Amino acid sequence: MTASSPxxxxxxxxTAYRTAEEIGRTPRGPRPLPPLGExxxxxxxxxxxxxxxxxxxxxxxxxxxxxxxxxxLRIPFAGTERLHAARAExxxxxxxxxxxxxxxxxxxxxxxxxxGELSAVVDPERLSIGGSALATGLDVLLDVLADALTAxxxxxxxxxxxxxxLVERIAVAASEPSVIARLALQRHRYGDHPFTKEMPDAAxxxxxxPSDVRRLxxxxxxxxxxxxxxxxxxxxxxxIDAAGEALxxxxxxxxxxxxxxxxxLSGGDILLVHRxxxxxxxxxxxxxxxxxxxxxxxxxxxxxxxxxxFFSSRLVENIREDKGYTYGAHSYFEFTPHSATVxxxxxxxxxxxxxxxxETRYELGRLGLVPPAQSEVDVAxxxxxxxxxxSTASQAGLCSTLATLAAxxxxxxxxxxxxxxxxxxxxxxxxxxxxxxxxxxxxTGIVVGDAxxxxxxxxxxxxxxxx
Amino acid sequence: MAAPELHRFTLDNxxxxxxxxxxxxPVVGVSVHYDVGFRSEPEGRTGFAHLFEHxxxxxxxxxxxxxxxxxxxxxxxxxxxxxxxxxxxxxxxLPSAALERALFLEADRMRAPKITEENLRNQIDVVKEExxxxxxNTPYGGFPWIWLPPVLYQSFPxxxxxxxxxxxxxxxxxxxxxxFFDTYYAPGNAVLTVTGDFTVEQAAEKVHDxxxxxxxxxxxxRRSFAEPAPQAESRRVHTDPxxxxxxxxxxxxxxxxxxxxxxxxxxxVLAEVLCDGDASRLQQRMVxxxxxxxxISMGCGLFGAPLDARDxxxxxxxxxxxxxxxxxxxxxxxxxxxxxxxxxxxxxxxLARVAARWASSLHREHDRITSRTLALGSSELLHGRAELxxxxxxxxxxxxxxxxxxxxxxxRPDSRAVLTVPAxxxxx
Numbered sequence: 001m002t003a004s005s006p007x008x009x010x011x012x013x014x015t016a017y018r019t020a021e022e023i024g025r026t027p028r029g030p031r032p033l034p035p036l037g038e039x040x041x042x043x044x045x046x047x048x049x050x051x052x053x054x055x056x057x058x059x060x061x062x063x064x065x066x067x068x069x070x071x072x073l074r075i076p077f078a079g080t081e082r083l084h085a086a087r088a089e090x091x092x093x094x095x096x097x098x099x100x101x102x103x104x105x106x107x108x109x110x111x112x113x114x115x116g117e118l119s120a121v122v123d124p125e126r127l128s129i130g131g132s133a134l135a136t137g138l139d140v141l142l143d144v145l146a147d148a149l150t151a152x153x154x155x156x157x158x159x160x161x162x163x164x165x166l167v168e169r170i171a172v173a174a175s176e177p178s179v180i181a182r183l184a185l186q187r188h189r190y191g192d193h194p195f196t197k198e199m200p201d202a203a204x205x206x207x208x209x210p211s212d213v214r215r216l217x218x219x220x221x222x223x224x225x226x227x228x229x230x231x232x233x234x235x236x237x238x239x240i241d242a243a244g245e246a247l248x249x250x251x252x253x254x255x256x257x258x259x260x261x262x263x264x265l266s267g268g269d270i271l272l273v274h275r276x277x278x279x280x281x282x283x284x285x286x287x288x289x290x291x292x293x294x295x296x297x298x299x300x301x302x303x304x305x306x307x308x309x310f311f312s313s314r315l316v317e318n319i320r321e322d323k324g325y326t327y328g329a330h331s332y333f334e335f336t337p338h339s340a341t342v343x344x345x346x347x348x349x350x351x352x353x354x355x356x357x358x359e360t361r362y363e364l365g366r367l368g369l370v371p372p373a374q375s376e377v378d379v380a381x382x383x384x385x386x387x388x389x390x391s392t393a394s395q396a397g398l399c400s401t402l403a404t405l406a407a408x409x410x411x412x413x414x415x416x417x418x419x420x421x422x423x424x425x426x427x428x429x430x431x432x433x434x435x436x437x438x439x440x441x442x443x444t445g446i447v448v449g450d451a452x453x454x455x456x457x458x459x460x461x462x463x464x465x466x467x
Numbered sequence: 468m469a470a471p472e473l474h475r476f477t478l479d480n481x482x483x484x485x486x487x488x489x490x491x492x493p494v495v496g497v498s499v500h501y502d503v504g505f506r507s508e509p510e511g512r513t514g515f516a517h518l519f520e521h522x523x524x525x526x527x528x529x530x531x532x533x534x535x536x537x538x539x540x541x542x543x544x545x546x547x548x549x550x551x552x553x554x555x556x557x558x559x560x561l562p563s564a565a566l567e568r569a570l571f572l573e574a575d576r577m578r579a580p581k582i583t584e585e586n587l588r589n590q591i592d593v594v595k596e597e598x599x600x601x602x603x604n605t606p607y608g609g610f611p612w613i614w615l616p617p618v619l620y621q622s623f624p625x626x627x628x629x630x631x632x633x634x635x636x637x638x639x640x641x642x643x644x645x646x647f648f649d650t651y652y653a654p655g656n657a658v659l660t661v662t663g664d665f666t667v668e669q670a671a672e673k674v675h676d677x678x679x680x681x682x683x684x685x686x687x688x689r690r691s692f693a694e695p696a697p698q699a700e701s702r703r704v705h706t707d708p709x710x711x712x713x714x715x716x717x718x719x720x721x722x723x724x725x726x727x728x729x730x731x732x733x734x735x736v737l738a739e740v741l742c743d744g745d746a747s748r749l750q751q752r753m754v755x756x757x758x759x760x761x762x763i764s765m766g767c768g769l770f771g772a773p774l775d776a777r778d779x780x781x782x783x784x785x786x787x788x789x790x791x792x793x794x795x796x797x798x799x800x801x802x803x804x805x806x807x808x809x810x811x812x813x814x815x816x817x818l819a820r821v822a823a824r825w826a827s828s829l830h831r832e833h834d835r836i837t838s839r840t841l842a843l844g845s846s847e848l849l850h851g852r853a854e855l856x857x858x859x860x861x862x863x864x865x866x867x868x869x870x871x872x873x874x875x876x877x878x879r880p881d882s883r884a885v886l887t888v889p890a891x892x893x894x895x
Contacts, residue, residue: 017642017645017646017649017650018645018649019641019642019645020582020583020641020642020644020645020648022645023579023580023582023645023648023649024527024528024579024580024581024582025528025579026528026578026579028680029528030528030529031528031529031571031575032529033529033538033568033571034567034568034571036542036564036565036568037563037564037565037566037567038564039493039562039563039564040493040563040564040664041493042492042493064491065489065491065492065834066830066831066833066834067830068827068830068831068834097745104745104746104755105745105746105751106746107745108744108745108746109746109816109820111744112744112746112820112821112823112824113816113819113820113823114823115823115824115825115826115827115828115830116827117824117827132827132831133827134823134826134827134830161755161758164758165754165761165762168712168761168787168789169761169762171711171712172606172607172711172712172787174711175606175709175710175711176605176606177604177605277708278604279599279603279604280596280599280600280603280604310540311536311540311546312533312536312537312540312541317533320593321532321533321589321593322589323589323592324588324589324590324591324592324593324596325592325596326593326596327593327594327596327597327599327600328600347596347599347600347604348596349595349596349599378541379537379540379541382540382541382542382543383540383541383543384543385543386542386543386544386561386562386565387543387545389492389493389494389543389562390494390543390544390545390560390561390562390836393492393494393835393836394492394834394835394836395831395834396831396834396835397835
């Protein structure tokens, strides 16, 4: 190798540095981009997908890259009672704090000694318990999980303490702009449908009694309709047997509760939500979409990528890389049991919020009217295909992906066949999806920001309901 | 985990290269770590190292603006960069077919980034939006990494805000960019790390092809950022207009990992014994038994990962608490638990918990190719040994009770910083 010296050295303010212009060129000039090499396909890992006698579906996959095992349990956990969200939230925060055999510290210690962790979260659709451990500790991980599922006791003092912490955490969450915006969007889209109740009010949490939580556990923490996924340095057959054995005592007559269908979203005015003194606004738009099982989904997936679904999208290139209005703009799908929506978001300084909203709408219109060129479709397609590989390359990534797909009734086969579905999409199909699903008239949404600063311009561009 | 197979060599221009092949999944990771972070940015230019990181994505001699993103993404890959106190990293993770392409992209911007006035102004706006998003418009923005260092440290490099003041960001000029690039972005001041599905011969050849003719430039002598440890407790109040609950952060100085790695690692174990998991001492006492705080955490480094900076580095404790609990009650409980650990040391089962949890968390981290690539690269750059990233579980498992007790003795109230954040609206 030869190491040539810099072409020129100039003097800027007395020091010997090149200028920016000199730095940006070499004697040889621009070079061609190397072609892609040959792509190896991901090997299909050994796996077992079965339903236990209790009605619990268990998927176990061998992926031995590191000596760990990942675990995801998904229990459909919807409810329509007024205090359901508050009870569910308290349950999620206390289900791993003690059983007849173990107190809180014992649960943590038993897990820690096998390098293990378990945590529980709840949303309007489901209770999710996730964790991992050294693969040699799978039996302990399953034992602690089974103990919590079959014998969680919800001691009065643990419930009381976690309620206090929840009230404080809710206060913190409720002051975060992203949470404020999400709440406002959910209300604007779906009114008081249980789907919107992602976080209970502090006042509701204080009304939850330990007996409410125990009753909810008995009625709703049930195996039928639930899903367990294990991925790691395991033998799938042995792991399924171990799970079956450990969870033998987890029974229930009823099925886990799924969310009632959501009303279909239709377009409408954007609601301005006042947040006094905000220096930045949250733009959140949404429209109806289709589920992964719809044959049109791959074409819509590509249309979404071209709009705002990755960095090389029209929206990001416009409002970030050209105009500097935002640090990040995104568009993505939200899948629900029966359908899906597309969500568009960007956070922008108050002074440019209206301009950013205008450009965001403009790009929606343009996607249908000046549909993605073949080159845009090809970039988005390659990205979608490649991200299937990168997002499932780790045990944790594969485990979460399988849990998400299984909840939608899909399996590993869908993952393996999706590149072929993407490959078959034509630019015409993308154009059709763009015009139907990304029409500005199909969207509704909210803007959270300082109304004093925003109202004048938003009134002028129209389609916005002011407070 | 079996330690990954590591291969290293240095190009004639000084670029250090680490190759870590792993054929278990058909993906590759490529990262470049430059030996400059926000501790090195000039006075009057706070935030410049991070702003410059943004500019490195704005095109280079062979790549128009936006081309870098499109080439990575059209290869099915992802990318990012981040600015730390002592280094700046850039990375791509892609299907293995795109390995050469990623090397080309990194080499092109190492050789000849195209920095224009238009892109500089655009990225100043983008960075200001990033700061509004992460700091100015959100509760606990910048807590504690921006607000604690000026309480614990005196010198500009250690104490200043690495995100920067808007007024100073706005003054950044093309000449600042040129001087910064020529000073710090020389190939001899960087480490290239390549991980994943390739053969060593194939990757080494492509590395030579693309980086071999990046011209050598002088590399700056590494500055020491050392400063004396505080001789008293230093307290400061930070006003956060969005904070719904009071929060506090406590910072202690850590031993220099370059000269006393064992003492540094004893602090890693100490933080876990005190604060990791429901069975740890601080969680049991302060969150559940007394209870004083809603949440508490403790760890080496300002960003949650140990060994992510050279000396001086910070042991950080953060807590959120109810307005009814006075800051001094929280500090008293913390001091009592540290004294108890200094006097009696950790129990064998406490050390066993920490060792097993560390082993598994390192396995998980290394199973994600992004974090594996970045850990190998930053360990090689900062500590001269990529292996450190994989040896850490064993090193932590070997820390003794006496070492942890000795570490606890050094965490003295009269040599620390305490930052308090009152709840907005006046509640202490």
